[in-house]
Amino acid sequence: MNNQGDKTSSSYSLPRPWTHEVFLSFSCEDTRKGFTDHLYAALTRAGINTYRDENELRREEDISLEMVKAIEESRIALIVFSKNYASSRWCLDELVKILECKRIIGQTVLPIFYYVDPSDVRKQSGTFAQAFDRHEIQFKLETEKVASWRKALTEAANLSGWDLQNIANGYESKFIQKIVDEILTKVNQTPLFIAKYPVGIDSRVEKVNVLLDIESNDVRIIGICGMGGVGKTTIAKAIYNLLFLQFEGSSFLPNVRESSEQPNGLAHLQEHLLFDILHKENLQIRYVARGVNVIRERLRCKKVLIVLDDVDQLYQFKAFCGGRTCDWFGPGSRIIVTTRDKDLVKQIGVEEVYEAEELDFCESLELFSCHAFRKNSPIENYIELSESVVKYVGGLPLALEVIGSSLFSKRSILEWESTINKLKNVPHNQIQSILRLSFDALDETQKDILLDIACFFIARDKDDASRILEGCGFFPDIGIRDLVQRSLITIDNQKKLRMYDLLRDMGREIVHEESPKEPGKRSRLWFHGDVHDVLNKNKGTEPVEGLILDNSSQLFEVPLSTMAFKNMHKLRLLQINYLQLMGSYELLSKKLRWLCWHGFPLTSIPSSFNLDKLVDLDIQHSRIKIVWKEFKLLKNLKVLNLSHSSCLIKTPNFIGLPNLEKLILESCKTLLEIHQSIGFLNKLIFLNLKDCNNLVNLPRSICKLTSLVNLTLTGCSKLRNLPEELGNMESLMELHADGTAITKLPLSISHLRNLKSLSLRGSKGPLSRSWYSLFSSWRSPRMAPNLISTPVLASFSGLHSLRELDLGYCNLSDGAIPFDLGSLLSLQTMKLSGNNFRSLPASINHLSRLELLIVDHCARLDQLPELPSSLVLLAAKSCTSMERMPVNMGLLSKLSSVSLNDYTRLKSLPEDLPSSLRSLSIESCKSLEGLPNFASVTSRSFYKFKKSVC
Incomplete structure (x- = not known):
């Protein structure tokens, strides 16, 4: 361990703050204006922060300090090996520095072989031999330098990369796209959180890294073994953070053992694995055998890094990796398995095993101190006491963290001595017993x-x-x-x-x-085997307070009897998903606080079912048509979740639920009406009606919900109006009504002084559809008449807290947005894409906090007014009628990113660009005449400029 500075820092465990995502190394002589320029344009077009040297006249001298800094601050280095690459001393020095960064800071290095054979690079043959003949003469007194160049070329050529002659049949555009796609995959991945205080991680990660031998092209399985709490998962996460960018795909699968105990748990983890590596959604894996086939077929050519955390059975490993040979994955792949079972790694066929080591005394004292004192060493008067604790606890990180945290609030010597005396009675290194001390100290x-x-x-x-x-x-x-x-x-x-x-x-x-041999006498039951045995044989007793049994995989097809619950008088927590119960519901406990019964099999809740003390009723995916036939008074109920109840016709009478806080009716497709009594729910804070696509109206009484904070109406495609008294909902902070038929908001909405987010995206009622039909009958946007529509709302006045506004794709025309737009003094994000207006209100300039403005695909928009000085991002792609930009664009001192792609009429940009600009995209702006003055842009911050096909 390094004793200098902050000892809790770790080069492996803490994500490095990169300035650039990609550094391009290339030969100016033969690729700058061709392949490398196209590659750079494609990378920046994809939004990848790419650094390239803009100096076309590189001199044959040592690379500059600026270039060294750029390499060190780049997450990935792309090396374009071309025929003249080795002729440049500058390029070779860059390469040596890049490989140094690979070793020291974990930089990812990816070679591209552009019309050169990798073996020529590796062996310095062909044109590379000619270059080195000249170097040997020119640098005959610097033999070590030439030798370092040769070594660097050999090392780089052995790395996994791309060879133009073997990919995409030599088509450069397809070749470049493949490179960009893989780089995007890497830069979109984020490091895992390791630990608040990653003490001792570096040395352990280094030992595992040696075993992995990343330079080798075989498929290799590595095991990390050790007792619980020794830090296996922490080490695996740190290794993952260090290496994942060097692979075509990577996935960290946590808690494999625990997931395998859940219904369909391994199948869900298979979905996780495939999504992580392929980045494709909707790969639904319903059973493990299906997942096995998909993994084998889709990943067999990919170089992947997979971490399987906490495996304890061979079948768990096989669900993701097949047999011992791991031939499901491409060359260079690495599989890391963490387990407590040393015999399991032998069954798997692990090549190398790292036995996770406990922390030594100094490391243990440091970690303990971090948690007990929030410093990396003990405070005065507590040094000897701290050392005593560490001696008894040993070097298990989890135990040190828990015991240290438990002592953080204790500042009396007597309390510390009492804890130490208790530790003396615990057998050394029995971590469960040590942790038990923290449990025993609880009330x-x-x-x-x-x-x-x-x-x-x-x-x-x-x-x-x-x-x-x-x-x-x-x-x-x-x-x-x-x-x-x-x-x-x-x-x-x-x-x-x-x-x-x-x-x-x-x-x-x-x-x-509590009862080792008789599960029915324990306070809590969670293991499905124990639970089914207790229920099937009616072994439940009074001590049972909680019980869960998830039957979503239909493990138990025979209905169970309610008699099984007869003696469970203290039962307060019950989850029995997709279970059939026969008999009288009167036998279930009258003390239930939580009932989770997904797939509830009845069309209504029996009147004999006593729910008086219930707090949370979760019966998603039920067959319920009417929640209960008779009036129910449930004073304690706070959450009612009826989501995906596809037979539900109407909601219950809410008068009997005076304390309800959350009502969730998402995807109740047959729901036609909300009971008028909803207005009596004066404590309701969350109402979700998403995708209730047969709901036409909301009751006026809904406006009495003065405590409501979140109202979701997204996907209620037949909902045309909101009640006029909506403004009475004084606590409302979020109103989401995307994809509805709403054309106009009530006047009273201006009274919602706490509203922070308003979204009507894609709301297309009859009026807006008529606008669209009229608009689409004209040959071009500019030929269309100047449509004037009724404002979507009369005034923004009063919405002083609004931060996010989304009116995208609502087919809004001129006049639909109130002219007092500038009164939204808290607005930070405004999305208006896909609309039909020609201009925006000039008052937009008064939005002093607006940071994000998106008006993409507004085909009739021909001008933008002056924009507020707070703007950070302007996205106005495909505004094909736009002829000029705001006159004050050069004065927007915070503007960082501007996207103006696909303009057919834009002729010029402002003479000077703001110095804050980092990204400017003007791709396919075919009428643009001349470029702005880039000298006004700060060179270090301006890294993206897209002008292809201008």
Whole structure:
């Protein structure tokens, strides 16, 4: 470990902030104005930040410091080997520097062989031999330099790349497109998060990297073995971050063991793998055998990097990689498997195994200190105590993190000594027992929350889980915060609850210990074998508080009896997806807080089913026609999810649900009406009616929902109007009504002072369709009459909080956008693509926070008014009637990107461009006369210029 500076940093685990995505190395003499120029144009056209040397008169001297800096700051280096490449000392010095960056900072290096044989590059034969004959004479006193050039050429030629003579039958355009497609795949991939404090990672990654031998062209499987908590997954993620750009495709598949225990779990992971590598959606894998065939057929020619994390059975490996030879993948592919089972790696046929090492004492003390003190060494007066803790805990990173986090809030010496005394009674290196100390230190409520999460709520939305836990009386706001603080759970970027596998296993083991031999006497049941046995044999007892059984794969076709629940009087959490139950529903627990029953088999919920304490009712994909036939008073219900209930005709009477907060009716295709009583839901904050495509009207009472924050109407294709009193919904922040038949918003919308996002994209009612028919009857956009339409809304006045506005593809004509557009003082993003107006209101210049303006495919738009100085991105592609740009374009000091492709009438650009400009695209602007003054653009920031076919 390096003792200088911040010891928690890691060159392998932390993503490097690249300035350029691609650096082009090429010979000026024979490719600058031909192949390399076309390649550069294609890369920039694809939005890839590419650096090339603009100096056409390279002198035969050492490469400049500016060039060295550009190489070091580039994520990928593309080397165009042409016949004269080796003749240039500059090119050869570039190549040596590039390969140095490959070794030191993990830069990806990809060779392109342009009418040269790779063997000529590798052996310095052919034209390369002639070049080196001259170098040997010219640099006879610098033999080491010439030798370094030869070595670099040999090393680069052995890398995987592209050979024009073997790809696309020599067609350069197709060859270039293939290169661009593969580069796009690489730059669109993002590194994985490794750890908050990646102590000791570098040395371990280096050892695994040696075993992988990336330069070898064989297909190789590497195993990373070790006990739980030793850091196998962390090492695998760091290796993945280091290498994934060097492959045609890559995928990191987490928690293979856990996923294989879920219905269709391996098939879902196969989908994940294929999407990661092929970047194609809708590759639905319904069963593993189908996935095996698709992986074998689609990936057999690709050089891939695949990480299978936490594998414990041979069949799991075979679902992704086939047999021991791994002949499903192209040459140079690497498979990394992490497992606790050393025997498994032998069955798989792993060539090399890395035994994950525990941290040494210094590393352990550093990691412990990072979590206990938020510093990389102990604070004064706690050095000896910290060393004592580390000696007992050992070098297991997870245990150090958990124990350190548990001590973070403890600042008394007595508390620390108490913890150390407890550690002395734990057998050394028994991590489950060490972790158990953190569990034992929790109060009873925190323990219940932790066990519920471990057994039922991993990967569930944190807010949804909190509602259920609150209904159980567990005070989750405080409890979850404390568990996060103690590193016992985490919350990811999507606000989902997560746990380390070892901590999850610890929690489940604690439940298992309640009754090792009789599952029906445990508090929580999650393993499908145990659950089915308990239900099938009526073994459930009073201690059971939670039970889940997902039968989506139809593992159990015979209906079970409600008698199985007769003795489960404390049951509060129940998930029985796609399960058939026969008998009286009166036998189910009266203490249920969460009922998740996807595929609910009945047309209505029986009146005998006691749901009085229910907080969350989730019956998606049900056969429900009427939710319940008799009036129900459910004072505790906060979430009702009836999504994809294709038989649902109408909603229930909502008067009996006074505390409902979320109502989800997505894709209820037969739903014709929303009950008027919805107006009584004064606590409703989320209403989703997406794709209810038979819904024609909303009840006026919906406007009484003064707490509603999010209203989604997207895909309600028959919905023509919104109630006039919509403005009464004072808390509304998001209104999404894409793809509806709405032509005009009510006047009262200006009262929505908290509205932040408004989207009507693709809304085409009868009026807008008539505009389109009239418009399309004219031969060209400019011949069409100046259509004046009724404004989509009368005024923007009052929408002071609006940040995002999307009126794209609504066939709006002149006058449809109010002239007081400038009153939207908080607007940051405006999307108006695909409309029929000729101009925009001049008041757009008053939008002092507007950063993104998109008006693509507005064929009649012939001018833009002065734009606000805050604008960062302007996208106005295919505006074929546009003749001139805004007069103040050169003064837009924050403008970074401008896209003006496919203009047929644009004759000129402003004389001076803003110095902030980084990307300018004017492809296929056939009438453009002359180019602007590029001297006004700061050279370091301006990296994209597209002018092909001008």
